[in-house]
Amino acid sequence: MRTPWNSFPSLRDAINVGGTPPPGYLIGAEHRTALGDLLQGSAIASGVENLRGRSVLIASADQFLAALALIEFDGLARRMTLYPPDLALEHLPYVMRYAEVDAVVSDGSFLSGASIGAAQHAICTPALVPRVHASQERLPTEWILLTSGTTGRPKMVLHTLASLAGAIGASESHTEVIWGTFYDIRRYGGLQIYLRAVLTRSSLLLTGPQEPVAKFLQRAGEAGVTHISGTPSHWRRALMSPEADRIAPRYIRLSGEIADQAILNSLRSFYPDAEISHAFATTEAGVAFDVRDALSGFPASVLTGTSGVDLKVVDATLRMRSSRTAERYLGENPPVLKDPEGFVDTGDVLELRDGRYHFQGRRDGVINVGGLKVHPEEVEAVLNRHPQVRLSLVKTKKNPITGALVVADVLLKDPSTPEGEHARELQQTIKQFCRESLAPHKVPAAISFVAALAISQTGKLVRRHG
């Protein structure tokens, strides 16, 4: 579905609309750039025209530079791949190969030591240089977002500006909107906020690399942020900071995780003047809907009453079809993204209680730790490599801070189950073994030694999901 906000040929055209300078700024921890300055100046010192038509990978420690690069290359590159800051560089060759990357745009240090083969390397900097030549020709740039995959390799999801911006509606605000996001813009949830700001020519405040939440809240207060977004885990962190009262937002958005009633109530109580909305979206399916009644879950009427989105529940999971869904996956043996009718299976299990659907977790057992996905199979593969481990089962444990934690049942090769100090030592050893090859949120927070793990008749571990 075409809307005023997803009909622009490129981000640059959105900024340049109307012939008046855009009022907004991109504001990072160290730098700020007026959107209007990007029309006359360029953040790519070596020039962008020589990268026209290329498949560009954008990789930087500071997302502020990625925010500049997206405006530089949308409509100019054939394809843009956003490399998330927490994705290990060991996946870079795979991503570059399957996204057919022939140019890399970085901050000059993020990729230090990593090989980019024959790809051209351009540096993005906040110090703009005069734009030498600006062609009016626009390419329909493909946007590649990376999301967590079963084997540790990222899944590569192909979107367009139109699909990404499909859920963005006209602002009803008559006063200046200043966006802020706890969520990194290289992830779908953060990117939605970036696009809301840039397409409406508004300001956007971004977190710096490893910026403490207290400092970000201070900056958000000083910048006068009016609209701010994060995962429920981001918001729990914010509310546990003495700086939480630095901001006075008019609009608070939660996405990326299940919003429970406790966080909705806490936000309502702490920011009584803010409109609070929790959105359901996935990288593949796009934004499904926003819930604005301050209650967790969503009313059953949403299934039939969401404009522009077809929703249905099949086998207790939510399926979605709309112009906001991604086109397809890239990568080795890419799975099919949509069924023959165009529906994307979100894999999110729902339960209907008293006319309201509640999310029960994932059918495939994916664990959501503070908005970051963990595939149990990836963690089990690491655990099973430990010389003392015969088999393991990774599960989710509900947690009030990050929504969930990863825990593991481990069957040891030695049939005598260790106890006491010996058990604690071995648990620590196995956790350390996991830390060496897994991101911190994937390392089991607790390991239990079990006498047996159930195996089904087909020889697979018995899992209980959802």
Add this chain to the structure above:
Amino acid sequence: MLDLGLDSLCFAIIVSRLETVLGVDPFSENDDAPFPANLGEFIRFYENAVE
């Protein structure tokens, strides 16, 4: 709380371990309880829950 240098994940693990040791999770027991913003509030949060 976050000035202690703990990120959300560390904090989540502490809450999980306290639940194992003390048998209570005050965060999940009351949807309307405010989040503790400093160590003193955090300790009182647990003392109240254990009582």
